[in-house]
Amino acid sequence: QIQTSVPSRLSSSLSTRPAPQEQQQQQRTMKSLVWISTIGVVLAGIFVALLPSHRDLDWQGDVIPMAQKYANTVRAAPGTKETDTPLEGIVAVVTGSTSGIGKSLTHALLQLGATVVAVGRSPSKLQALQDETTSKTLVTIQADFNDLKTIATAADQIVQQFPIIHILCNNAGAHDG
Structure with a gap:
């Protein structure tokens, strides 16, 4: 038995897609690269923080802001929008x-x-x-x-x-x- 909960605001926003196929593909490629890199930085920070020799690393205070800064830098590329949530x-x-x-x-x-x-x-x-x-x-x-x-x-x-x-x-x- 499967139970699902999808907020209505989210389901309606999923149906909107950019019109031009080429622009959509470029944006998708750019976003994928940004987010894969960002998540890689965050996850690397989490794993490093879990290592016994790096217990003093604060991944919430150090790694996540670093990932956000990186994402904002990459997001400054043409065709990308700025957001407060990376x-x-x-x-x-x-x-x-x-x-x-x-x-x-x-x-x-x-x-x-x-x-x-x-x-x-x-x-x-x-x-x-x-x-x-x-x-x-x-x-x-x-x-x-x-x-x-x-x-x-x-x-x-x-x-x-x-x-x-x-x-x-x-x-x-x-x-x-």
């Missing part, structure tokens, strides 16, 4: 999003302006995640990663709602017994 327009799917690292990552991506598809096993934990944020760009989907049927249904649902996924964080834990 990941606006980016779709991220985070599995295992209701606790631990997945939950922290979900909140960080939302704060940066990304649309986050939070996939989790527990409907009550997904609802709690919704209740914890004021973001209008959080979408929750319930799926149990120990059940291939719910995984396939969730994947189909995600792809139907979001044909382009920029970030995938496979964070769900699964075990036998």
